[in-house]
Amino acid sequence: MKIVLLGTSSAVPTLTRGLSSTALVREGDVFLFDCGEGTQLQLMRSGVKRSRIHSIFIGHLHGDHLYGIAGLLSTLHLDGREAPLNVFGPEGLRVFLNAAFRTADLQFTFNLNVREFPRGYRGRVLDEEEFYVEALPLDHSIFCLGWRFQEKDKPGVFNLDKARELGIPRGPLYGKLQHGEKIMLPDGRTITPDMVLGMPREGKSVVYCLDTQFSERSIQLADKCTALVHETTFGPDAIELARDRKHSTMADAARVAKEAGAANLIATHFSSRYDGRQIAQIGDEAREVFEKITVGRDLLEIEI
Ligand SMILES: [Zn+2]
Ligand SMILES: [Zn+2]
Numbered sequence: 001m002k003i004v005l006l007g008t009s010s011a012v013p014t015l016t017r018g019l020s021s022t023a024l025v026r027e028g029d030v031f032l033f034d035c036g037e038g039t040q041l042q043l044m045r046s047g048v049k050r051s052r053i054h055s056i057f058i059g060h061l062h063g064d065h066l067y068g069i070a071g072l073l074s075t076l077h078l079d080g081r082e083a084p085l086n087v088f089g090p091e092g093l094r095v096f097l098n099a100a101f102r103t104a105d106l107q108f109t110f111n112l113n114v115r116e117f118p119r120g121y122r123g124r125v126l127d128e129e130e131f132y133v134e135a136l137p138l139d140h141s142i143f144c145l146g147w148r149f150q151e152k153d154k155p156g157v158f159n160l161d162k163a164r165e166l167g168i169p170r171g172p173l174y175g176k177l178q179h180g181e182k183i184m185l186p187d188g189r190t191i192t193p194d195m196v197l198g199m200p201r202e203g204k205s206v207v208y209c210l211d212t213q214f215s216e217r218s219i220q221l222a223d224k225c226t227a228l229v230h231e232t233t234f235g236p237d238a239i240e241l242a243r244d245r246k247h248s249t250m251a252d253a254a255r256v257a258k259e260a261g262a263a264n265l266i267a268t269h270f271s272s273r274y275d276g277r278q279i280a281q282i283g284d285e286a287r288e289v290f291e292k293i294t295v296g297r298d299l300l301e302i303e304i
Pocket of ligand 1: 211
Protein backbone atom coordinates (compact mmCIF):
# COMPACT_ATOMS: atom_id res chain seq x y z
CA MET A 1 0.00 0.00 0.00
CA LYS A 2 1.10 3.54 -0.44
CA ILE A 3 -0.18 6.85 0.85
CA VAL A 4 0.03 9.88 -1.41
CA LEU A 5 -0.48 13.28 0.17
CA LEU A 6 -2.28 15.40 -2.39
CA GLY A 7 -2.87 18.53 -0.33
CA THR A 8 -1.36 19.42 3.04
CA SER A 9 -2.63 22.92 3.80
CA SER A 10 -5.39 23.76 6.27
CA ALA A 11 -8.21 26.21 5.60
CA VAL A 12 -6.64 28.05 2.65
CA PRO A 13 -4.17 26.92 0.00
CA THR A 14 -0.68 28.39 -0.25
CA LEU A 15 1.58 28.57 -3.29
CA THR A 16 3.21 25.29 -2.28
CA ARG A 17 0.40 23.50 -0.47
CA GLY A 18 -3.03 22.49 -1.70
CA LEU A 19 -6.13 21.75 0.36
CA SER A 20 -6.75 18.48 2.17
CA SER A 21 -6.81 15.24 0.26
CA THR A 22 -4.95 11.99 0.77
CA ALA A 23 -4.94 8.98 -1.52
CA LEU A 24 -4.43 5.44 -0.32
CA VAL A 25 -3.40 3.20 -3.19
CA ARG A 26 -3.82 -0.53 -2.64
CA GLU A 27 -3.39 -3.09 -5.40
CA GLY A 28 -4.30 -0.51 -8.01
CA ASP A 29 -7.44 0.71 -6.23
CA VAL A 30 -7.52 4.27 -4.96
CA PHE A 31 -9.26 5.35 -1.75
CA LEU A 32 -9.52 9.09 -1.43
CA PHE A 33 -9.78 10.71 1.99
CA ASP A 34 -11.20 14.24 1.73
CA CYS A 35 -11.31 16.20 -1.47
CA GLY A 36 -10.38 19.86 -1.06
CA GLU A 37 -10.39 22.26 -3.97
CA GLY A 38 -7.61 21.43 -6.43
CA THR A 39 -7.59 17.69 -5.69
CA GLN A 40 -8.12 16.68 -9.31
CA LEU A 41 -5.09 18.67 -10.44
CA GLN A 42 -2.99 17.12 -7.68
CA LEU A 43 -4.17 13.66 -8.75
CA MET A 44 -2.85 14.36 -12.25
CA ARG A 45 0.45 15.69 -10.91
CA SER A 46 0.86 12.67 -8.63
CA GLY A 47 0.10 10.03 -11.25
CA VAL A 48 -2.61 8.51 -9.03
CA LYS A 49 -5.27 7.39 -11.51
CA ARG A 50 -8.66 8.99 -10.96
CA SER A 51 -10.24 6.20 -13.00
CA ARG A 52 -9.21 3.81 -10.25
CA ILE A 53 -10.97 5.65 -7.41
CA HIS A 54 -12.96 3.03 -5.52
CA SER A 55 -14.40 5.19 -2.73
CA ILE A 56 -14.20 8.75 -1.45
CA PHE A 57 -14.38 9.41 2.29
CA ILE A 58 -15.31 12.93 3.40
CA GLY A 59 -14.65 13.28 7.13
CA HIS A 60 -16.48 16.57 7.66
CA LEU A 61 -18.12 19.28 5.66
CA HIS A 62 -15.66 22.16 6.07
CA GLY A 63 -14.93 23.57 2.63
CA ASP A 64 -11.20 22.86 2.69
CA HIS A 65 -12.04 19.13 2.77
CA LEU A 66 -15.04 19.13 0.46
CA TYR A 67 -15.14 21.74 -2.28
CA GLY A 68 -13.05 19.73 -4.74
CA ILE A 69 -15.49 16.83 -4.94
CA ALA A 70 -17.95 18.52 -7.32
CA GLY A 71 -15.22 19.17 -9.88
CA LEU A 72 -13.70 15.73 -9.53
CA LEU A 73 -17.05 13.95 -9.94
CA SER A 74 -17.87 16.09 -12.99
CA THR A 75 -14.58 15.06 -14.55
CA LEU A 76 -15.27 11.37 -13.86
CA HIS A 77 -18.60 11.87 -15.64
CA LEU A 78 -16.86 13.49 -18.62
CA ASP A 79 -14.42 10.56 -18.63
CA GLY A 80 -17.45 8.35 -19.27
CA ARG A 81 -16.78 6.34 -16.14
CA GLU A 82 -18.97 3.26 -15.81
CA ALA A 83 -17.82 1.68 -12.56
CA PRO A 84 -19.93 2.63 -9.54
CA LEU A 85 -18.36 5.01 -7.03
CA ASN A 86 -18.92 5.19 -3.27
CA VAL A 87 -18.93 8.50 -1.43
CA PHE A 88 -19.10 8.35 2.35
CA GLY A 89 -19.56 11.30 4.67
CA PRO A 90 -21.60 13.03 7.35
CA GLU A 91 -25.23 14.02 7.03
CA GLY A 92 -25.51 17.08 4.82
CA LEU A 93 -23.14 15.77 2.14
CA ARG A 94 -26.02 14.82 -0.16
CA VAL A 95 -27.53 18.32 0.04
CA PHE A 96 -24.21 19.77 -1.10
CA LEU A 97 -23.82 17.29 -3.98
CA ASN A 98 -27.42 17.66 -5.10
CA ALA A 99 -27.09 21.45 -5.15
CA ALA A 100 -24.01 21.22 -7.34
CA PHE A 101 -25.34 18.65 -9.78
CA ARG A 102 -28.94 19.80 -10.02
CA THR A 103 -27.72 23.28 -10.83
CA ALA A 104 -25.73 21.86 -13.72
CA ASP A 105 -28.45 19.34 -14.62
CA LEU A 106 -25.87 16.57 -14.55
CA GLN A 107 -26.93 12.91 -14.90
CA PHE A 108 -23.91 10.79 -14.10
CA THR A 109 -22.71 8.08 -16.48
CA PHE A 110 -22.01 5.91 -13.43
CA ASN A 111 -23.77 4.89 -10.25
CA LEU A 112 -22.92 7.30 -7.45
CA ASN A 113 -23.56 5.61 -4.10
CA VAL A 114 -23.68 8.36 -1.50
CA ARG A 115 -23.86 7.12 2.05
CA GLU A 116 -24.41 9.61 4.86
CA PHE A 117 -23.86 9.04 8.56
CA PRO A 118 -25.77 10.80 11.35
CA ARG A 119 -24.04 12.71 14.11
CA GLY A 120 -22.26 10.38 16.50
CA TYR A 121 -22.20 7.44 14.08
CA ARG A 122 -19.61 4.77 14.60
CA GLY A 123 -19.22 1.51 12.78
CA ARG A 124 -18.04 -0.38 9.74
CA VAL A 125 -18.88 1.48 6.53
CA LEU A 126 -17.28 -0.82 3.99
CA ASP A 127 -16.53 -4.52 4.24
CA GLU A 128 -14.82 -6.32 1.38
CA GLU A 129 -13.04 -9.64 1.09
CA GLU A 130 -9.57 -8.31 1.87
CA PHE A 131 -10.21 -5.15 3.90
CA TYR A 132 -12.77 -3.09 5.75
CA VAL A 133 -13.19 0.58 6.71
CA GLU A 134 -14.48 1.82 10.05
CA ALA A 135 -15.65 5.27 11.09
CA LEU A 136 -15.51 6.91 14.51
CA PRO A 137 -16.47 10.48 15.45
CA LEU A 138 -13.53 12.77 16.25
CA ASP A 139 -13.61 16.02 18.23
CA HIS A 140 -13.86 19.05 15.95
CA SER A 141 -16.00 22.20 15.72
CA ILE A 142 -18.54 20.32 13.59
CA PHE A 143 -19.37 16.60 13.35
CA CYS A 144 -16.31 14.92 11.92
CA LEU A 145 -15.55 11.26 11.25
CA GLY A 146 -12.15 9.63 11.42
CA TRP A 147 -11.55 6.54 9.30
CA ARG A 148 -9.63 3.32 9.74
CA PHE A 149 -8.74 1.34 6.63
CA GLN A 150 -7.90 -2.15 7.81
CA GLU A 151 -6.58 -5.03 5.75
CA LYS A 152 -7.82 -8.38 6.99
CA ASP A 153 -5.18 -10.82 8.20
CA LYS A 154 -3.98 -13.21 5.52
CA PRO A 155 -3.35 -16.89 6.19
CA GLY A 156 0.30 -17.91 6.53
CA VAL A 157 2.39 -19.07 3.59
CA PHE A 158 1.65 -22.66 2.47
CA ASN A 159 4.60 -24.95 3.13
CA LEU A 160 4.79 -27.31 0.13
CA ASP A 161 7.57 -29.46 1.62
CA LYS A 162 5.56 -29.99 4.79
CA ALA A 163 2.50 -30.95 2.73
CA ARG A 164 4.50 -33.51 0.74
CA GLU A 165 6.06 -34.89 3.92
CA LEU A 166 2.60 -35.41 5.37
CA GLY A 167 1.57 -37.19 2.18
CA ILE A 168 -1.24 -34.80 1.29
CA PRO A 169 -2.18 -35.37 -2.36
CA ARG A 170 -1.80 -32.31 -4.58
CA GLY A 171 -5.04 -30.59 -5.61
CA PRO A 172 -8.16 -29.27 -3.94
CA LEU A 173 -7.08 -30.37 -0.44
CA TYR A 174 -4.26 -27.80 -0.61
CA GLY A 175 -6.81 -25.07 -1.27
CA LYS A 176 -9.01 -26.16 1.64
CA LEU A 177 -6.09 -26.00 4.05
CA GLN A 178 -5.12 -22.61 2.67
CA HIS A 179 -8.63 -21.38 3.42
CA GLY A 180 -8.37 -22.49 7.01
CA GLU A 181 -10.34 -25.77 6.77
CA LYS A 182 -9.13 -29.02 8.26
CA ILE A 183 -9.11 -32.05 5.99
CA MET A 184 -9.28 -35.82 6.30
CA LEU A 185 -6.83 -37.92 4.27
CA PRO A 186 -7.89 -41.20 2.59
CA ASP A 187 -5.94 -43.10 5.28
CA GLY A 188 -8.05 -41.50 8.01
CA ARG A 189 -5.51 -38.97 9.33
CA THR A 190 -6.80 -35.44 10.05
CA ILE A 191 -4.64 -32.53 8.91
CA THR A 192 -5.24 -29.08 10.41
CA PRO A 193 -4.19 -25.85 8.61
CA ASP A 194 -1.56 -24.97 11.21
CA MET A 195 0.33 -28.15 10.22
CA VAL A 196 1.13 -26.77 6.76
CA LEU A 197 0.70 -22.96 7.06
CA GLY A 198 3.19 -20.45 8.46
CA MET A 199 2.19 -17.72 10.89
CA PRO A 200 -0.81 -15.64 9.72
CA ARG A 201 0.28 -12.42 8.03
CA GLU A 202 -1.14 -9.42 9.84
CA GLY A 203 -3.05 -6.90 7.71
CA LYS A 204 -1.83 -3.32 7.56
CA SER A 205 -3.93 -0.40 8.66
CA VAL A 206 -4.11 3.31 7.85
CA VAL A 207 -5.98 5.69 10.14
CA TYR A 208 -7.08 9.13 9.02
CA CYS A 209 -7.85 11.79 11.66
CA LEU A 210 -8.67 15.18 10.08
CA ASP A 211 -9.87 17.52 11.60
CA THR A 212 -9.76 17.08 15.35
CA GLN A 213 -8.30 18.31 18.56
CA PHE A 214 -6.47 15.83 20.76
CA SER A 215 -8.97 13.10 21.53
CA GLU A 216 -9.15 9.72 23.23
CA ARG A 217 -11.25 8.63 20.28
CA SER A 218 -8.38 9.22 17.88
CA ILE A 219 -6.24 7.01 20.12
CA GLN A 220 -8.93 4.33 20.06
CA LEU A 221 -9.28 4.52 16.27
CA ALA A 222 -5.50 4.46 15.73
CA ASP A 223 -4.88 1.49 18.03
CA LYS A 224 -1.65 -0.22 16.85
CA CYS A 225 -2.13 1.01 13.28
CA THR A 226 0.61 0.87 10.66
CA ALA A 227 0.25 4.54 9.75
CA LEU A 228 -1.67 7.37 11.38
CA VAL A 229 -2.40 10.34 9.14
CA HIS A 230 -3.29 13.08 11.63
CA GLU A 231 -3.90 16.77 11.31
CA THR A 232 -1.18 18.96 12.78
CA THR A 233 -2.49 22.44 12.09
CA PHE A 234 -0.40 24.30 14.63
CA GLY A 235 2.95 24.37 16.37
CA PRO A 236 3.85 25.11 20.00
CA ASP A 237 3.45 28.87 19.41
CA ALA A 238 -0.30 28.49 18.86
CA ILE A 239 -1.55 26.02 21.47
CA GLU A 240 -4.37 28.36 22.53
CA LEU A 241 -5.47 28.81 18.96
CA ALA A 242 -5.50 25.05 18.44
CA ARG A 243 -7.75 24.53 21.51
CA ASP A 244 -9.99 27.41 20.45
CA ARG A 245 -10.54 26.10 16.95
CA LYS A 246 -10.59 22.43 17.91
CA HIS A 247 -7.46 21.60 15.97
CA SER A 248 -4.29 19.75 16.97
CA THR A 249 -0.71 20.79 17.35
CA MET A 250 1.99 18.49 16.01
CA ALA A 251 2.73 17.53 19.64
CA ASP A 252 -0.93 16.55 20.16
CA ALA A 253 -0.78 14.28 17.13
CA ALA A 254 2.51 12.80 18.36
CA ARG A 255 0.85 12.01 21.69
CA VAL A 256 -2.04 10.28 19.91
CA ALA A 257 0.44 8.19 17.87
CA LYS A 258 2.41 7.28 20.97
CA GLU A 259 -0.58 6.36 23.14
CA ALA A 260 -2.19 4.39 20.31
CA GLY A 261 1.00 2.42 19.70
CA ALA A 262 0.98 3.49 16.03
CA ALA A 263 4.02 2.49 13.99
CA ASN A 264 4.21 5.78 12.05
CA LEU A 265 2.71 9.25 12.15
CA ILE A 266 2.18 11.21 8.96
CA ALA A 267 1.68 14.90 9.72
CA THR A 268 -0.48 17.01 7.41
CA HIS A 269 -2.98 19.94 7.38
CA PHE A 270 -0.61 22.78 8.25
CA SER A 271 -1.66 26.34 8.94
CA SER A 272 -0.69 28.81 6.20
CA ARG A 273 1.11 30.85 8.89
CA TYR A 274 4.05 28.44 8.61
CA ASP A 275 6.49 27.92 5.76
CA GLY A 276 8.16 24.57 5.01
CA ARG A 277 11.20 25.32 7.15
CA GLN A 278 9.06 26.17 10.18
CA ILE A 279 6.98 23.03 9.74
CA ALA A 280 10.15 20.91 9.62
CA GLN A 281 11.26 22.52 12.86
CA ILE A 282 7.89 21.87 14.53
CA GLY A 283 8.29 18.25 13.41
CA ASP A 284 11.73 18.00 15.00
CA GLU A 285 10.34 19.22 18.32
CA ALA A 286 7.41 16.80 18.23
CA ARG A 287 9.80 13.87 17.70
CA GLU A 288 10.66 14.20 21.38
CA VAL A 289 7.16 12.82 22.03
CA PHE A 290 7.03 10.29 19.16
CA GLU A 291 9.98 9.53 16.98
CA LYS A 292 8.54 8.15 13.76
CA ILE A 293 7.00 11.28 12.28
CA THR A 294 6.90 11.91 8.56
CA VAL A 295 6.31 15.61 8.00
CA GLY A 296 4.02 15.76 4.99
CA ARG A 297 4.31 17.87 1.88
CA ASP A 298 2.22 17.92 -1.27
CA LEU A 299 2.73 14.90 -3.54
CA LEU A 300 4.83 13.03 -0.99
CA GLU A 301 4.44 9.26 -1.39
CA ILE A 302 4.87 6.97 1.60
CA GLU A 303 5.12 3.20 1.14
CA ILE A 304 3.69 1.34 4.08
ZN1 LIG B 1 -9.46 21.50 7.73
ZN1 LIG C 1 -12.36 21.48 9.80
